[in-house]
Amino acid sequence: MEGDIMNIGAGLAIGLGAIGPGIGIGMLASKAMEALGRNPEAGGQIQQNMILAIAFTEAIAIYALVVAIIIKFV
Amino acid sequence: MSKILGSPRTLAILIIAASVFVLSILGGALGHAFGMGFFASSLPAIQLPAELVIYPDVYGFELKNTMLTTWLAMAVLIGLSVYLRSRMNEIPGRLQALVEIVVDFFITLCESVAGKERGRRFFPLVLTIFSFIVIANWMGILPGFGTVGRIADPEEIAHHHDVHEYHDPASAHGEKQKDEKEDAAHHGEDHDSSHLDSVKLHVFSELGAVAFLSPGSLKDELTFAQYKEKQGDVGEDKRAGHLVPFLRSANTDVNTTLAMAIVAMVMVHFWGFRILGVRVHVGKFVNFKGGPIGFFVGILEFISELARVVSFTFRLFGNIFAGEVLLMAMGFLLPLIGIIPFLGLELFVGVIQAFIFSMLTLVFASMASVSHDGPDHH
Numbered sequence: 344m345e346g347d348i349m350n351i352g353a354g355l356a357i358g359l360g361a362i363g364p365g366i367g368i369g370m371l372a373s374k375a376m377e378a379l380g381r382n383p384e385a386g387g388q389i390q391q392n393m394i395l396a397i398a399f400t401e402a403i404a405i406y407a408l409v410v411a412i413i414i415k416f417v
Numbered sequence: 418m419s420k421i422l423g424s425p426r427t428l429a430i431l432i433i434a435a436s437v438f439v440l441s442i443l444g445g446a447l448g449h450a451f452g453m454g455f456f457a458s459s460l461p462a463i464q465l466p467a468e469l470v471i472y473p474d475v476y477g478f479e480l481k482n483t484m485l486t487t488w489l490a491m492a493v494l495i496g497l498s499v500y501l502r503s504r505m506n507e508i509p510g511r512l513q514a515l516v517e518i519v520v521d522f523f524i525t526l527c528e529s530v531a532g533k534e535r536g537r538r539f540f541p542l543v544l545t546i547f548s549f550i551v552i553a554n555w556m557g558i559l560p561g562f563g564t565v566g567r568i569a570d571p572e573e574i575a576h577h578h579d580v581h582e583y584h585d586p587a588s589a590h591g592e593k594q595k596d597e598k599e600d601a602a603h604h605g606e607d608h609d610s611s612h613l614d615s616v617k618l619h620v621f622s623e624l625g626a627v628a629f630l631s632p633g634s635l636k637d638e639l640t641f642a643q644y645k646e647k648q649g650d651v652g653e654d655k656r657a658g659h660l661v662p663f664l665r666s667a668n669t670d671v672n673t674t675l676a677m678a679i680v681a682m683v684m685v686h687f688w689g690f691r692i693l694g695v696r697v698h699v700g701k702f703v704n705f706k707g708g709p710i711g712f713f714v715g716i717l718e719f720i721s722e723l724a725r726v727v728s729f730t731f732r733l734f735g736n737i738f739a740g741e742v743l744l745m746a747m748g749f750l751l752p753l754i755g756i757i758p759f760l761g762l763e764l765f766v767g768v769i770q771a772f773i774f775s776m777l778t779l780v781f782a783s784m785a786s787v788s789h790d791g792p793d794h795h
Contacts, residue, residue, distance in 0.1 A: 346615070398773050402728065405735035412742065416463050 353414040360407020367400040441753040449635050457635035459619040460749040461563070462574075462659040463742055467670045470566075470663055472573060482662055483670035486562070490553040490667060520544065526776075531783035535692065539782045542684055546677065547775035550668065554737060554767030557666020558760055563741065566662035568621055568628045571644065574659055580613050614642035618657040630660055632752065668737040671730060678729035681778040682722065689785035697788050725781065729774065736770050 375393040379386055442448060444456030467481035474480070501513060509517055523544045527536035556562065575583035620637035621628045637651065644657055651657045667673050689698040700706075702722075704715035740763045747755040 394769065395773065395776065398769055402732040402735070405739060406731055408739050409731055409735045412463075412738070413465065417465050 349414055353411040356414060357404075357407050357411040360410070361404050364400050364404035367403075368397050371396050371400060437753055441751050441755065444632075445752050445755070446635065446750050454633070454635055456632045456752040457749070458630040458632055458752070459617070459635050459638050461630060461662075461745055462617075462619070463745065465738075467665065467672070468569075468661045470661070472567075472569070472661075481670070482566075482665040483667050483673060486553065486556060486664050486667040487673060489664070490549060490556055493552055493556070494548060519548075523547065523775075527779060530779055531786075535688075535783060535786055538688065539779055542681070542782075543775045543779045546681065546778055547771050550677075550733065550771035550774055551768055553667040553673075554771060555764065557669070557737065557741065558744065558763050558767075562664045562666060563662045563745070564660075565627060565629050565664075566660050567626065568656055568658040569661045570656070570658045571618060571641070574616065574618070575613055575641075578613050578616065583613070614640060614645075616641050618644055619659060620651050621656050621658065621660075622654060628660060666737055666741055668733055669741050671734050674734040675726075675730045677733075677774070678726045681729065681774075682726050682781070685778065685782045685785045686722075688782050692786040693788055698785070701788075725777075729777070733770050733774055736766055740766055 371393060375389050378389050382389075441456065443453045446454065446457050446460075448454045449457045467483040470480045470482050470485060497516075501516060504510075504513075506513060524536075524540055527540045527543060530536065531539055572583055617638055617640055619630060620634055620639070622631060637655070639647070639651070639657070644651070686698070702715045702719045704711045707714065740759075744756055744759055744763065747759050
């Protein structure tokens with residue numbers, strides 16, 4: 344019983360935690376595409392900064408994943 | 418289409434690829450559900466803390482598997498730099514050219530972010546962090562990491578689950594009757610080990626000191642409760658337990674990433690003190706000039722410095738640990754091929770995370786070495 348609730352908790356932790364970063368990465372990518380369309384010469388720099396920013400956003404999902412893993416395996 | 422398929426060589430490649438795919442689906446954990454699963458090995462027990470290579474310890478020193486990988490990564494880096502230094506050339510060879518590209522990239526980056534003079538000062542730490550993390554991450558996905566190790570016997574596993582009264586039925590055949598008496602006597606403590614009953618044990622073929630999960634070991638898997646029922650008898654020349662790898666990717670241990678985060682932040686503040694002086698740098702955090710709001714902002718600034726250590730630590734750890742778990746799970750679901758695309762992903766993630774760690778160190782350092790009263794203050 345306790346194990347079942349822990350499984351649900353782990354699923355909720357990563358599932359809910361992925362919503363925010365998902366929206367964030369979508370917004371980032373859409374803005375980067377817009378910038379790329381306006382200014383194709385700056386493509387390299389835009390891409391580099393986009394990847395950096397996406398990695399920061401993704402890190403938040405990773406925190407949720409760590410919490411889920413801790414619930415599940417510790 | 419018919420022309421492509423007509424070539425015997427392409428046809429052969431297609432047939433081989435298709436049959437490998439079918440074999441991996443039938444032989445994997447999916448096929449296991451339908452009674453096949455001839456390739457499927459058990460999913461290794463996933464453990465958050467690093468495991469002991471030698472159990473229990475060496476003269477009181479606990480030798481962990483992530484520690485071994487850290488040493489290996491350091492040895493590779495030192496060996497590489499000594500080797501390159503010894504045969505440095507005007508006209509660079511391939512390896513030297515590669516390293517020169519990386520070094521040049523980071524020098525340019527540091528100078529463009531922090532300015533010429535300060536950039537040169539930050540550069541050594543930034544490149545050290547980058548190269549160490551890249552080497553450690555890429556080493557972690559080499560074959561043999563996380564797959565070859567020793568067997569942790571059931572008693573050790575029980576110990577990890579805080580059950581200290583556990584007796585391995587396999588080793589206690591002689592004292593069986595005594596055990597049963599003890600069992601009856603300690604019946605009250607039985608609820609202690611009840612959660613242990615559902616923990617899975619993997620079965621290894623007897624191989625001496627070195628063990629790995631062989632293909633087809635999934636069907637032998639059993640829980641502690643079943644193990645007890647069988648009196649520890651899992652078959653001829655076989656042993657039950659968990660796999661404890663000798664080598665495990667260094668950044669799957671929070672201690673490694675925390676240590677690097679602390680080193681980075683301590684150096685950032687060291688530079689803050691050196692470049693701005695004690696009074697100005699402390700003044701950012703203990704601020705009496707700006708009135709109550711300024712004081713409060715100073716406290717917030719201090720808290721955000723602490724939060725940086727935490728986010729440094731968990732960003733790197735989470736990415737690499739999640740990658741390891743992903744690789745394990747894919748190898749478990751689709752043996753032979755499932756792991757291949759994710760190896761490429763892990764190569765990418767390894768570089769990106771290393772770059773982010775070093776880039777953030779650089780940015781924080783250049784932010785800490787600028788006074789809040791304006792950039793041209795000193």
